[in-house]
Amino acid sequence: MIQAIVYTSNTGSTGQYARLLGQETGLPVCSLTEAKKALNEGTQIIYLGWVMAGGIQGYADAARLYRIPMVCAVGMEPAGKEQELREKNGIPQDAAMYVLQGGYSPDRLRGIQKLMMRMITGSMAKKLAAKADRTPEEDDLLELMQHGGSRVSPEKLAAPIRWCRENLGGAGHE
Ligand SMILES: Cc1cc2nc3c(=O)[nH]c(=O)nc-3n(C[C@H](O)[C@H](O)[C@H](O)COP(=O)(O)O)c2cc1C
Structure with missing residues (x-):
């Protein structure tokens, strides 16, 4: 059980x-x-x-x-x-x-984790921002990566x- x-x-x-x-x-x-x-x-x-x-x-x-x-x-x-x-x-x-x-909480991250996430979200956001036919889910993910949130x-x-x-x-x- x-x-x-x-x-x-x-x-x-x-x-x-x-x-x-x-x-x-x-x-x-x-x-x-x-x-x-x-x-x-x-x-x-x-x-x-x-x-x-x-x-x-x-x-x-x-x-x-x-x-x-x-x-x-x-x-x-x-x-x-x-x-x-x-x-x-x-x-x-x-x-x-x-x-x-x-979510993504940049303010609560420190050191290597903050740096890693800055790199991950930076490159993912760049790709998503360049995509013409974003779904509403992708729009929301882009917003999350750019501004953080829960x-x-x-x-x-x-x-x-x-x-x-x-x-x-x-x-x-x-
Ligand atoms: C260094 C680092 C690497 C991450 N890698 C991934 C990942 O590979 N895939 C993903 O979906 N989220 C990734 N995230 C995002 C976290 O999983 C997400 O912010 C999650 O909500 C954190 O949960 P917690 O608030 O319980 O710590 C990463 C976050 C950090 C800090």
């Missing part, structure tokens, strides 16, 4: 999604650091991690310690790269996987919440 929601967040958006999912499911929520002190190895958990250069932060560590039937990757981009992220991070095919759009919303958790309803079962988890 799934016992907890565990997350790794850098600027807060993954933590927000984890807490929203906790409110919906009634499961306790904690960071991976806290989980390492509180949860036994082999415990079944839901894992949420922020994406850095395609890597779901903390996932490899969490997967070594716990059983993870569902993973959420929180990045800057809207959903669409599930398969790529699954392969790159070695998430087994029998685990559910969702991509959630977090795209966290409870609506984006609809699919993970549905998965929880179908897979948690048991009193107190509905």
